[in-house]
Amino acid sequence: MGKKRSLSEKHIGYLLVLPALVVILVIAIWPVLRSFWMSLYDIRLNDPTKLQIQSSYGIDVERYADTVPYLMNALDSEIRQAPEDVKGQLQSLKSDLGELKKAVEGNPQVSERLDEVNELLNNFQPVPEKLKYARVDEELALKIRQELERIHTEIKAIDADKLQKQNDLLGLVNGWRETIIEPNFVGFKYYLEFANSSRMWNALANTTIFTVISVFLELALGLWIAVLINKQFRGRGIVRAAVLVPWALPTVIAALMWKFLFDGQNGVMAKIFAEIGLIPNMGALLTTKFWSMFAVIFADVWKTTPFMALLLLAGLQTIPQSLYEAAEVDGASKTQQFFKITLPMLKSTILVALLFRTLDAFRVFDLVYVLTGGGPANSTETISIFAYKTMFAQLNFGAGSALSVVVFICVALISLVFVKLLGSDLISDGRRR
Numbered sequence: 001m002g003k004k005r006s007l008s009e010k011h012i013g014y015l016l017v018l019p020a021l022v023v024i025l026v027i028a029i030w031p032v033l034r035s036f037w038m039s040l041y042d043i044r045l046n047d048p049t050k051l052q053i054q055s056s057y058g059i060d061v062e063r064y065a066d067t068v069p070y071l072m073n074a075l076d077s078e079i080r081q082a083p084e085d086v087k088g089q090l091q092s093l094k095s096d097l098g099e100l101k102k103a104v105e106g107n108p109q110v111s112e113r114l115d116e117v118n119e120l121l122n123n124f125q126p127v128p129e130k131l132k133y134a135r136v137d138e139e140l141a142l143k144i145r146q147e148l149e150r151i152h153t154e155i156k157a158i159d160a161d162k163l164q165k166q167n168d169l170l171g172l173v174n175g176w177r178e179t180i181i182e183p184n185f186v187g188f189k190y191y192l193e194f195a196n197s198s199r200m201w202n203a204l205a206n207t208t209i210f211t212v213i214s215v216f217l218e219l220a221l222g223l224w225i226a227v228l229i230n231k232q233f234r235g236r237g238i239v240r241a242a243v244l245v246p247w248a249l250p251t252v253i254a255a256l257m258w259k260f261l262f263d264g265q266n267g268v269m270a271k272i273f274a275e276i277g278l279i280p281n282m283g284a285l286l287t288t289k290f291w292s293m294f295a296v297i298f299a300d301v302w303k304t305t306p307f308m309a310l311l312l313l314a315g316l317q318t319i320p321q322s323l324y325e326a327a328e329v330d331g332a333s334k335t336q337q338f339f340k341i342t343l344p345m346l347k348s349t350i351l352v353a354l355l356f357r358t359l360d361a362f363r364v365f366d367l368v369y370v371l372t373g374g375g376p377a378n379s380t381e382t383i384s385i386f387a388y389k390t391m392f393a394q395l396n397f398g399a400g401s402a403l404s405v406v407v408f409i410c411v412a413l414i415s416l417v418f419v420k421l422l423g424s425d426l427i428s429d430g431r432r433r
Contacts, residue, residue, distance in 0.1 A: 032408050039191070039402035042184040045395035049181050057141035058181040059104060059134050061113045062127045067179065068101060071172035078163055086162045093151055100144055109134035133181065141180050148177040190402035200403070202378060203386040204410070209293065210368075210382065211361040214300045218357060219350070221301065222308030227342070229309070230316045240313075247306035255370035258299040262286050262371075289379035292372050296380050300367055304360075308353055315349025316342070355418045359411055383407055 037053075044050045048060065075097065079090045105111050113131050120127050152173045160166045194200045229240050246254065261269040264283030273279045284291040319342065327337045343350075365384040368374060374381030374389070381389075384407060391400025 032405070035401040035404045035408075039398055039405055040185060040187055041398050042186045042189075043397040043401075045397065049178060050184050054133075054181050054184045056183055057136055057138045059107075059110055059136055059141075060132060060179040060181055061110060061117050061134050062121075062132045063175065064104070064110075064179045065114060065117045065121055067172055067175040071169070071176060072097065072101070074165065074168055074172060078165070078169065081164055083162050086158060089154070089158070093154060096147060096151060100147055103140060104136070104144065107134065107136050107140070110136065141182070145177055145180050148173055152177070184398075186398065190399045191406075193399075194402060194406065199378065199381075200383070200386065200406075203381050203383045206293070206378075206380060207362055207364070207382040207384075210297060210300070210364065210380075211358060214297050214304070215354065215357050215361050217297070217301045218305045218308045219354065221305045222353070223312050223346075223350075225305065225309040226312035226316055227338075230313055243309060244306045246303050247310070249303070251303065251366045252370055254303050255299060255367045258295070258302075259286070259371050262295050286372060287376055289376065292376060292380050296368055296371055299371060300361070300364070303367070304357065308357060311353040311356070312346065312349060315346045318349075319345045351418065355415070358414055358418070362411060362414060363407065383410070 041053045042050055043053065048063065072094070075090060075094050079087055079094065082090055105114060113134050117127055117131055120131075152170060155163075155166065155169050155173065158166065163169065225243060229236060229243065249257075258269075261267050262285040264270060264281075264285070264287065267282065267285070270279070270282040270285050273285070274282045279285060279291055285295045286292055323341050323345075324337055327341060332340065363384055364382055365388065368380055368382055369385055369388070372380045374385045383403065387400050387403035387407060390396050390403055394400075
């Protein structure tokens with residue numbers, strides 16, 4: 001009998017890690033890849049011909065079934081009532097439209113779907129997505145579009161007094177023309193546009209300013225608070241719980257609260273800042289470029305400093321008290337102990353706290369959206385808010401997906417900087433490579 005093959009520790013380790021890798025692939029990597037794929041297409045929810053990815057020419061069968069029969073009936077009605085000098089022209093146009101109709105419905109995919117779609121529409125039932133669109137040859141699609149443009153021009157050139165409903169005819173011809181779906185692949189068009197877009201670079205600059213200043217202040221204040229609440233004193237548990245209250249509040253609630261406090265007419269904090277001379281007037285906080293950014297950073301620092309303090313406090317708890325006792329015996333002052341013991345021992349904890357907060361601050365959305373909406377004049381518009389406005393306000397999912405990919409690239413670069421330049425000790429357990 002042959003030897004039994006057993007899995008090595010290395011293979012067992014891979015098997016144990018495999019489920020986590022699958023989860024990461026599904027919930028993290030796949031959405032990014034999907035966003036990148038969508039960014040290569042011109043997808044717009046406010047344009048019926050660009051509602052989804054189209055890699056070839058096609059016909060919107062549902063719109064075709066809703067438009068063409070009415071157009072032919074409207075044209076018949078006009079022919080019956082038109083003067084003799086126009087009737088011949090209208091009959092010629094009807095003949096041309098009939099040829100186009102025959103060419104479209106002669107396509108196997110169109111004819112197969114059209115019967116089912118007509119039956120569903122006659123029964124007032126919704127048309128499923130798989131029946132709405134049918135592929136056609138590029139040559140046929142371009143021919144139909146060109147002919148309909150010519151017919152539209154000819155109908156428009158007819159004296160309006162000689163037609164009963166000229167505008168209806170023109171609208172129906174346009175409706176038929178819009179049933180032609182063109183490929184909406186645009187490649188890296190959006191990336192090139194955003195590379196030359198001052199608005200995107202301003203949004204990145206606003207995001208960077210917000211991230212650097214807020215994270216620096218949160219680190220300094222969080223470290224100070226963590227050192228204070230790490231000491232032994234009466235009521236320390238209550239103080240620790242009270243410190244965490246701002247962080248426990250939902251961000252939207254906190255932002256709305258600060259919006260009321262910063263209000264130019266009735267805001268308490270706006271009144272206090274104006275009284276002490278910090279701001280020129282009460283209305284400056286949410287209506288001027290500089291002070292709006294100040295208000296956003298102030299609210300974020302108040303909201304998130306407790307989170308930074310909590311992470312650093314956990315790191316302080318791991319430092320052996322014997323190190324401080326030995327330093328006191330050697331005559332080291334409190335300042336020397338802080339810089340020689342506390343900071344070096346907190347290096348890994350500070351790295352993790354900075355990484356979490358920097359990534360979170362760079363992706364900030366809800367706080368800024370509620371507090372200023374990105375205004376005034378886009379002075380507090382971050383890259384996430386710009387992507388949201390592009391995708392959901394303008395309904396341009398292609399450009400919005402491109403901005404989402406830009407955000408992902410920025411976040412990935414920030415992570416690499418932290419891990420490669422500052423985190424070598426963390427990822428190698430302090431061992432030199």
